[in-house]
Amino acid sequence: MLTPEQKLWRAVLGQAYLDAEPAPDEVEIAGFVPPKRAKAQRFLRADTPHDAEILEVICDFAEVPCDCVVLWARERYAASSSSNAAAA
DSSP states (O other): OOOHHHHHHHHHHHHHHHHHSOOTTOOOOTTOOOHHHHHHHHHHHTOSHHHHHHHHHHHHHHTOOHHHHHHHHHHHSOGGGGGGGTTO
16 A cells, blocks of 8 residues: 555656656647656656656655666657757
8 A cells, every 4th residue: 555655756756757748739849849848758767867866766755666767768758859958
């Protein structure tokens, strides 16, 4: 059974996922990834040591294996897909 704290941290991961995905009504422009989405994708991929450290803490609190989250995100969100917003 999940504790309220685990539910909270899993909701944080869920929000990062929602931010990383296109909105259902969003019109996609070829080659462009909105900065908010690119940032969420980079976070879930743990592209920087800082992102990796924060993601590890969140996953620990949520009791979700961080390595699985990162592997899934790296497969789902190719790094080149956010290269246009890398400075965001």
